[in-house]
Structures are given as C-alpha cells and as structure tokens.
Amino acid sequence: MTEHIVSSFDDDLNALSDKLAEMGGLCEKLVGESVEALIKRDIPLARRVIEWDRSIDRLQHEIEESSIRTIARRAPVAIDLREVIAALRIANDLERIGDLAKNIAKRVVALDGQFQPPKLAGGVAHIADLTLAQLKEVLDAYTRRDETRAVEVWNKDGEIDALYNSLFRELLTYMMEDPRNIGFCAHLLFCAKNIERIGDHATNIAETVYYVVNGAALTDDRPKADLMSAELGD
Amino acid sequence: MTEHIVSSFDDDLNALSDKLAEMGGLCEKLVGESVEALIKRDIPLARRVIEWDRSIDRLQHEIEESSIRTIARRAPVAIDLREVIAALRIANDLERIGDLAKNIAKRVVALDGQFQPPKLAGGVAHIADLTLAQLKEVLDAYTRRDETRAVEVWNKDGEIDALYNSLFRELLTYMMEDPRNIGFCAHLLFCAKNIERIGDHATNIAETVYYVVNGAALTDDRPKADLMSAELGD
Numbered sequence: 060m061t062e063h064i065v066s067s068f069d070d071d072l073n074a075l076s077d078k079l080a081e082m083g084g085l086c087e088k089l090v091g092e093s094v095e096a097l098i099k100r101d102i103p104l105a106r107r108v109i110e111w112d113r114s115i116d117r118l119q120h121e122i123e124e125s126s127i128r129t130i131a132r133r134a135p136v137a138i139d140l141r142e143v144i145a146a147l148r149i150a151n152d153l154e155r156i157g158d159l160a161k162n163i164a165k166r167v168v169a170l171d172g173q174f175q176p177p178k179l180a181g182g183v184a185h186i187a188d189l190t191l192a193q194l195k196e197v198l199d200a201y202t203r204r205d206e207t208r209a210v211e212v213w214n215k216d217g218e219i220d221a222l223y224n225s226l227f228r229e230l231l232t233y234m235m236e237d238p239r240n241i242g243f244c245a246h247l248l249f250c251a252k253n254i255e256r257i258g259d260h261a262t263n264i265a266e267t268v269y270y271v272v273n274g275a276a277l278t279d280d281r282p283k284a285d286l287m288s289a290e291l292g293d
Numbered sequence: 294m295t296e297h298i299v300s301s302f303d304d305d306l307n308a309l310s311d312k313l314a315e316m317g318g319l320c321e322k323l324v325g326e327s328v329e330a331l332i333k334r335d336i337p338l339a340r341r342v343i344e345w346d347r348s349i350d351r352l353q354h355e356i357e358e359s360s361i362r363t364i365a366r367r368a369p370v371a372i373d374l375r376e377v378i379a380a381l382r383i384a385n386d387l388e389r390i391g392d393l394a395k396n397i398a399k400r401v402v403a404l405d406g407q408f409q410p411p412k413l414a415g416g417v418a419h420i421a422d423l424t425l426a427q428l429k430e431v432l433d434a435y436t437r438r439d440e441t442r443a444v445e446v447w448n449k450d451g452e453i454d455a456l457y458n459s460l461f462r463e464l465l466t467y468m469m470e471d472p473r474n475i476g477f478c479a480h481l482l483f484c485a486k487n488i489e490r491i492g493d494h495a496t497n498i499a500e501t502v503y504y505v506v507n508g509a510a511l512t513d514d515r516p517k518a519d520l521m522s523a524e525l526g527d
Contacts (some may be wrong), residue, residue, distance in 0.1 A: 123378075125363060127374070130361060130364045130365050131364050131365070131368040131369070131370075131374070132368070134365040134366070134368070135365070136365075140361070140365070142361060144357075151385070209428060227479075231475055231476055231479055234468060234472070234475050234479075235472045235475055238468070238469045239467050241465055241469055241475075242465055243464055245461075245468075245479070245482060248479060248482065248483075249482075249486065252483065257446070
C-alpha cells in the first residue's frame with residue numbers, strides 16, 4: 060500500500076470503501092472459481108484460488124490498519140463512527156469468506172485422482188449459485204447503503220440453510236449406497252458446509268449494512284429454521 | 294455493563310483485560326463442557342453450553358465497543374495501540390471459539406437417540422484434550438505477555454492438525470465398516486473439525502501475543518504439515 064496523506068475524514072472513508080470494494084470483488088471471484096474448480100476438477104484453477112487468498116488477507120490487514128488510524132486521528136462519532144466500524148466488520152467477514160473459498164480449493168487439490176462420480180458434486184453447485192448471488196447482492200446493498208436489500212439477503216439465509224440440510228442428507232445417502240463414495244462425499248460435506256458458512260457471512264454483512272443505515276442492530280433471531288439448525292449443528 | 298468513567302488509558306486497558314479474562318475463562322469452560330456433553334451424551338449440558346454462548350457474544354460486543362472508544366478518546370500509539378488492537382483481535386478469536394463449542398453442543402442435541410457406539414467418540418476426546426490445553430496455555434501466555442509460551446503454543450498446532458487428520462481417516466474407516474455408523478460419524482467429523490478450528494484460533498491468539506510483545510508479526514508460515522493440510526482442506 061502506498062502511504063498517502065488524507066486531507067479529511069471523507070477521504071479516509073473513500074479510501075476504505077475502495078479497498079472494501081476491491082476485497083468484495085475478489086471474494087466473489089474466489090468463491091465462484093473455487094466451486095468451478097470443484098465441479099470441473101480443475102486443479103490449476105484451485106491452486107490459483109489458494110494463491111489469490113493471500114491478497115484478501117493483505118487487504119483485510121490494510122483495512123484494519125486504516126480504520127484504526129482513522130478512528131485515532133478523527134475520533135468520529137455517530138454515523139461516521141458506524142461507517143468505520145462497518146468497514147472493519149465487513150473486511151473481517153470477507154476475509155473469512157476468502158478463507159472458506161480457499162479451503163474448498165484445497166480440498167479440490169486433495170481430491171485429485173479420487174473416485175468421484177460427477178453427479179455427487181451437482182448439489183454443491185446449486186447451493187453455491189444461491190450463496191454467490193446472496194454475496195453479490197449484499198455487497199451491492201453495502202455500496203448503495205440500501206437497507207431494504209440488505210434485509211432481503213438476511214431473510215433469504217434460511218434458504219441456503221435448508222438447501223444445505225437437504226444436501227447433507229443426500230450426501231449421507233450416497234455414502235450408504237456405496238462405501239467407495241465415502242471419502243469423496245466426506246470432502247463434499249465439508250465443501251457444502253463451507254458454502255453454507257459463506258452464506259452466514261453474507262448475512263453478517265447484511266446486518267452490518269442495516270447497522271450503518273439505522274444505527275441499531277437487526278433482531279438477534281437469525282432467519283434459520285430452528286429445527287434444522289438444531290439438527291445439523293451450526 | 295455498568296457505564297463507568299475511566300480516568301486514564303491504563304484504566305481503559307485494565308477494564309479490557311478483565312473482560313478478556315472473563316471471556317477466556319468462559320470459552321475454556323464451554324469447550325470442555327461441549328466435548329463432555331458429546332462423550333457422555335449429556336443433552337442438558339449441551340443445552341447449557343448453547344445458552345452460555347450468548348454471554349460470550351455479549352462480551353465480544355462490549356470489548357469491541359470499549360476498544361474503539363479507547364482508540365477514539367486516547368489516540369494511543371506504539372505499544373498502547375498494539376494492546377488495544379490485540380484485545381479486539383483476541384475477543385474476535387474467543388467469540389469464534391465460543392461459536393465452535395456451541396456448534397458441537399448443537400450436534401449433541403441433534404444426535405440424541407442416534408446409534409452411537411461409545412468407542413467412536415474416543416478419538417474426539419483425545420484431540421479435545423490437547424486443544425483445551427493449548428487454549429489454556431495461550432490465554433495464560435496472554436495474561437503474562439509471555440512471548441516464549443505463545444510461540445510454544447504456535448509450534449504445537451501441527452500436533453492438533455496431525456491428530457485431526459488421523460481422526461478423519463479413522464472416522465471414514467468406521468463409516469466404511471458399517472453403514473449404520475455413517476450418520477453419527479458424519480456429525481463426529483464436523484465436531485472434530487470444529488475442535489481443530491478451535492486449535493487454529495488458539496494459534497491466532499498466540500500470534501497476537503507475539504505481536505503485542507514484539508510489535509512484529511510471527512512468520513506467515515503456520516506450523517502445519519503441508520501435505521496433510523493440502524490433503525484435508527483447511
């Protein structure tokens with residue numbers, strides 16, 4: 060990062076926003092590519108995702124440093140303070156999303172050569188599409204400070220959870236049908252879980268957008284189907 | 294939280310330390326109890342863990358607020374700024390540890406009544422013991438600002454990863470031996486993964502302790518066995 064002297068709080072904030080936009084775009088790319096690598100068994104693509112995740116980590120550190128410098132220098136209050144806290148929180152969620160995409164990519168590398176009927180990975184593609192759409196939507200809601208769209212994303216997280224739960228059962232069925240599926244499906248279980256967790260982070264970002272706009276927290280009750288959530292753990 | 298006016302930066306810092314100590318103690322308790330609930334199939338204990346996790350979330354919010362207020366009011370630099378950033382980071386890791394313990398507890402509730410030979414959970418207890426010891430050690434290293442002990446914890450994370458990898462294979466073997474084990478073992482796979490991730494957060498805390506004491510980052514290379522890490526994904 061080139062060190063540049065900012066002249067006002069707004070400049071600080073714009074610099075933060077630019078970095079967050081870059082980080083968000085990179086996260087979308089890596090989530091999409093990690094799943095593409097899984098479906099197509101594309102090892103070189105998976106390796107590129109693993110490599111790119113370092114850029115996300117670097118951006119998160121830069122955003123953390125800039126945010127804290129801004130708080131220390133400008134002592135912002137009210138909406139201004141919320142903007143900086145939001146940048147910190149969103150960068151944190153994006154860093155975790157990048158990590159989860161990297162973890163999927165690492166499993167793709169690990170699975171190279173293992174028995175894997177293509178149909179098994181199909182359900183993962185479906186949940187990944189929905190999750191990626193949620194991620195794009197919430198980043199857009201953040202850019203526009205659009206609370207309504209953020210709440211829509213928040214409300215939709217239950218769909219991802221429901222898809223995950225049905226995928227979990229489907230994968231267990233494949234395992235029971237043929238023991239040769241067990242190793243591959245165990246990895247797919249984790250990939251599916253990682254995608255479901257990416258959805259959770261998109262929901263966190265939705266909560267942060269709501270907080271920036273309203274200065275209050277969205278209700279504590281996540282839009283999860285209680286029973287399913289209790290059944291499948293996290 | 295009672296709002297109290299602090300008279301100096303040191304008072305701010307002491308208040309932060311107290312809250313972190315409370316949060317750390319609570320995390321140790323919940324990690325231990327979630328695994329105990331799993332091994333003993335103790336549903337009421339699991340439910341208490343799920344309930345207690347809210348206190349950890351509340352403490353994290355309080356620490357976040359206090360840290361940011363301190364940065365805005367005191368504009369600390371050098372070691373003082375590192376102390377506040379460290380509190381923020383450690384609270385973040387502890388919150389995630391609490392979440393992971395809660396997730397294990399939720400699986401215990403979900404597993405109620407399912408076929409589960411006690412021997413299957415044995416390996417989980419072993420990795421949990423090691424992880425809990427690491428967590429206690431790193432929290433102690435933080436309290437004493439003891440960089441040497443922090444580095445010891447950091448170096449030992451490879452042991453947890455190795456145990457996890459062998460447990461992963463063991464659980465797949467049980468699944469292949471008897472399809473009736475598949476559902477239960479799939480949940481155990483996630484419990485084991487959650488414990489391994491608790492170990493990762495202990496390692497993060499070790500890095501933060503190092504950063505507070507030295508003002509520099511521990512090397513970026515995590516003490517993971519590369520091959521295993523590549524093999525099992527995250």
